Amino acid sequence: MSKPQILIADDQADVRQALALLLKDSGYEVTTAASPAEVLSVLRQSLPDLILLDLNYQRDTTSGAEGLALLREIRRLDSELPIIILTGWATVELAVEAMRLGAQDFLEKPWENARVRSLVANHLALASTRAQLRRLVGVQQTADADEGLVFRSKAMTEVMSVAERVAGSEIPVLLTGESGTGKGMLARWIHQHSARKMGPFVSVNLGGLAETLFESELFGHVKGAFTDARSDRDGRFEIARGGTLFLDEISNITPPQQARLLHVLEEGRFERVGDTVPRAAEVRVIAATNTDIQTAIRGGHFREDLYFRLNTVEIALPPLRVRRDDIALLAGHYLARYAREQGRPALDLVPAARRALDEYDWPGNVRELAHVMQRAVLLAKGEEVQAADLRLAGGETTERLDNLTLEQAERYVIRRALESCGGDVETAALRLGVSRSALYRRIEKLRE
Ligand SMILES: Nc1ncnc2c1ncn2[C@@H]1O[C@H](COP(=O)(O)OP(=O)(O)OP(=O)(O)O)[C@@H](O)[C@H]1O
Ligand SMILES: [Mg+2]
Numbered sequence: 001m002s003k004p005q006i007l008i009a010d011d012q013a014d015v016r017q018a019l020a021l022l023l024k025d026s027g028y029e030v031t032t033a034a035s036p037a038e039v040l041s042v043l044r045q046s047l048p049d050l051i052l053l054d055l056n057y058q059r060d061t062t063s064g065a066e067g068l069a070l071l072r073e074i075r076r077l078d079s080e081l082p083i084i085i086l087t088g089w090a091t092v093e094l095a096v097e098a099m100r101l102g103a104q105d106f107l108e109k110p111w112e113n114a115r116v117r118s119l120v121a122n123h124l125a126l127a128s129t130r131a132q133l134r135r136l137v138g139v140q141q142t143a144d145a146d147e148g149l150v151f152r153s154k155a156m157t158e159v160m161s162v163a164e165r166v167a168g169s170e171i172p173v174l175l176t177g178e179s180g181t182g183k184g185m186l187a188r189w190i191h192q193h194s195a196r197k198m199g200p201f202v203s204v205n206l207g208g209l210a211e212t213l214f215e216s217e218l219f220g221h222v223k224g225a226f227t228d229a230r231s232d233r234d235g236r237f238e239i240a241r242g243g244t245l246f247l248d249e250i251s252n253i254t255p256p257q258q259a260r261l262l263h264v265l266e267e268g269r270f271e272r273v274g275d276t277v278p279r280a281a282e283v284r285v286i287a288a289t290n291t292d293i294q295t296a297i298r299g300g301h302f303r304e305d306l307y308f309r310l311n312t313v314e315i316a317l318p319p320l321r322v323r324r325d326d327i328a329l330l331a332g333h334y335l336a337r338y339a340r341e342q343g344r345p346a347l348d349l350v351p352a353a354r355r356a357l358d359e360y361d362w363p364g365n366v367r368e369l370a371h372v373m374q375r376a377v378l379l380a381k382g383e384e385v386q387a388a389d390l391r392l393a394g395g396e397t398t399e400r401l402d403n404l405t406l407e408q409a410e411r412y413v414i415r416r417a418l419e420s421c422g423g424d425v426e427t428a429a430l431r432l433g434v435s436r437s438a439l440y441r442r443i444e445k446l447r448e
Contacts, residue, residue, distance in 0.1 A: 002029075003027060003028055003029040004028050004029065004049040004050065004124050005028070005029045005030075005031065005046075005048040005049050005050075006023055006028045006029065006030050006031070006048055006049065006050050006051070006052065006120065007030075007031050007032070007033060007039070007042060007043075007048040007050070007051045007052070008020055008023070008030060008031070008032045008033070008051075008052045009032070009033045009034075009036075009038075009039045009051060009052065009053045009054055009070075010032075010034070010052075010054035010086055011034055011035060011054065011056075011057050012054075013034070015054070015086070015109070016032040016034070019052060019116065020032055022113055022116060022117070023116070023120065026117050026120070026121075028120070031048065035057060036057060036066060036067075036069070036070040036073075039051075039053075039070060039074070040070075040073060043074065043077055047077070047078055047081060048081070049081075049082070049124060049127065050081070050082040050083075050084065050120060050123055050124055050127070051074065051081060051082070051083045051084070052084050052086055052107070052120075053067070053070070053071065053074075053083055053084065053085055053086060053103070054067065054085075054086040054087075055067025055068060055070075055071070055085055055086070055087065055094060055098060064094045064097075064098075067098075068094075068097060068098065068101060071083065071085075071098055071101050071102070071103060072101055075101060075102045079102070079199065079241065079242035079282065080127070080241055080242055081127075082104050082105075082123040082124065082126070082127045083102070083103045083104055084103070084104060084105045084106060084107055084119060084120070084123060085098045085103045085105070085106040085107070086106070086107055086109060087106050087107070087108055087109065096278060099269065099277065099278045099279060099280060100268065100269055100278065100280055101280065102280045102282060104123055104126075104279075105119060105123060105277065107119060126232075126234070129234070148189075149182065149185060149186065149189060150326070150329055150330050150333045151323075151326050151329070151330075152325055152326060152329050153318075153323035153324070153325035153326045154323075154325070155318045155322060155323040156318070156323055156326060159186075159315060159316075159317060159318070162313070162315055163186060163189065163190055163193075163315060164193065166190065166313050166315075167189075167190045167193035167194050168193070168194060168195065170195075170284050171312040171313060172265075172284070172285045172286070172287070172309065172310050172311070172312045172313075173187075173190060173285075173286045173287075173311075173312070173313050173314075173315060174250075174286075174287050174288070174289070174293075174307075174310045174311035174313070174314045174315070175187060175286065175287070175288040175289075175314075175315050175317060176288070176289055176290075176293065176314060176315070176316045176317070177290065177316055177317030177318070177319070178290055178317075178319050178363075178365055179290045179364065179365065179367070180320075180364045180365035180366050180367030180368060181290075181317035181318070181319060181320070181365045181366060182317055182365075182366055183248075183288040183290070183317055184203070184246070184248065184288070186315070186317065187201075187203070187244075187246045187248075187286045187288060188201055188246075190244070190286060191243065191244040191246075191284075191286070194244065194284065196242065196243050196244055196284055199240075199241070199242035199243025199244070200239060200240055200241075200242070200243035200244075201240075201243055201244050201246065202236050202239050202240035202243065202244070202245050202246065202283075203245075203246040203248055204217065204218065204236045204245070204246070204247060204248065205248045205249055206247055206248060206249050206250055206252055206253050206257075207248070207249030207252040208249075209253075211254065211257075214253070214257050214260075215260065215273050216229070216233065216235065216273050217235060217236060218235050218236050218237055218261070218264075218270075219235040219237055219238075219264070219270045219271065219272055219273060220232070220233050220234045220235030220237075220238055220272040220273070221233050221235075221272050221273035221274055221275075222272050222273070222274040222275045224274065225272070225273040225274025225275070226273070226274070229273070229274065232272075233272075235270075235272065237264070237270055237279075237281050237283060238279065240283045241280075241282045241283065242282060242283075243283065243284070244283065244284045244285075244286060245283040245284070245285050245286070246286050246287075246288070247261075247285060247286070247287040247288070247310075248287075248288050249288065249289060249290070250287040250288065250289050250293075250310065251289040251291050251293050251296050251301075251302055255301075255303070258302065258303045258306050259303070261306065262303065262305060262306045262309060264281055265281070265285065265306075265309050265310075266309070267281075268280065268281050269281055285310065287310045287311075293307060319362070319365055320362040320365045320366055320369065321361050321362050321408070324358060324447070327357050327358055327362075327369065328354060328357065328358070330366060330369055330370075331349065331354075331357050331369060331373055332349075334369065334370050334373035334374070335347055335349070335373050335376070335377065335385070338373055338374045338377040339377050342377055342378070344377060345383060346383070347376075347377060347380055347383055347384065347385050348383060348384050348385065349384070349385045350384050350385065350386055350387070352386070352387040353376075353385050353386055353387045353389070353390055355387075356387045356390055356392055357369075357372075357390065357392075359411065359415055360392050360393075361408060372390055372391070372392065375389075375390075375391060376389040376390050376391075379391070407446070410442065410446065411446050413432070414428070414432070414439070414442060414443065414446070417431050417432050425439055425440065425443075
């Protein structure tokens, strides 16, 4: 393996020389630069593995403005290259500002050689772990990427046009909708259509997080922060750096967790558990919930200020039963996919099966539809899928009837009437006490 490359940027020749000697001695390849212009010209040729960066340059020795501008420029070139700030007259504010702009750590002059060595070694190790993680996340990402969202309904077309408009910006998005409507999928889609698409997409399910794990999971911890903290650990905010952080099931977090998250989102920085070093929260946040967050706010279970932070734009994914135009298309999509996966020839749905899909309520939305099609591919004999292969909960129980909307009830009553008279609209209309044309109109309307 080639030696890690380190760039030392400082306007004082003796600092450059001393650090260069020390680091070459420790087995690194070293380049030096004496001015911001020199730093940028070095970076344009090739990126080092780590930079030791002074913030105070000759023309402007105290404010550090030039150094901060340089830091910003480096971050623009590479969002995660480890940067350690060299700080002369350790102005804490300057160091904090540098961390906010994405520096990882700082080193006070005069330094101890042992401290320089361990700092450099630790940050190189962290960066390589991060790169490995990113590769893992990246693999998952491409595996899912060829799975586009399937839709044709007007409702979903509208949703996607909003998603398209917000994807390119950095604004936080809140996705709402019943379970299985595609919130997770849309979050990924937005990431893939954003300027951060080369960065990681990191998802964290807040509903599944034990109280004690919340902080460490999101913000990371340092070794010894608590009993089980045997080594330093990156939190999701850090792993998602430069990319998108998807906070799933956001409404499930407790009030103290809500306060903590709000604080981090407002400040744009966080600390690992057991640590005081501020780190930049350089992520785009997409949150999702499948419960009615407005009710949670009214009931005092969810902070309104956090809600406003998260939902600069809110995208509500409609349940499948109100975008029935998507059902057949999705069914075809999953039928083809599972047949392919199970090594079967292409399957067709018989008309009765299509009707059954069309009339079902889909409480589990697209996820349920996908499961139904998967099972149907297993059950189908020959090249056709029969209605029975779908195993849809056909016999409505009174329990289900109690929960129907007016539209569903109408659909149900009309379907039963049609079934009981063999699909003859005239007889069905007679039974329902309406004219034939009125019944046709209703059927048309329900088909929309
Ligand atoms: N428009 C769509 N086209 C193709 N597949 C879809 C579509 N919408 C959802 N799916 C699929 O349906 C399943 C459920 O979607 P997803 O996990 O995104 O739902 P969700 O809204 O996040 O649900 P939950 O609230 O339970 O987490 C996934 O397998 C997803 O790939
Ligand atoms: Mg989900």
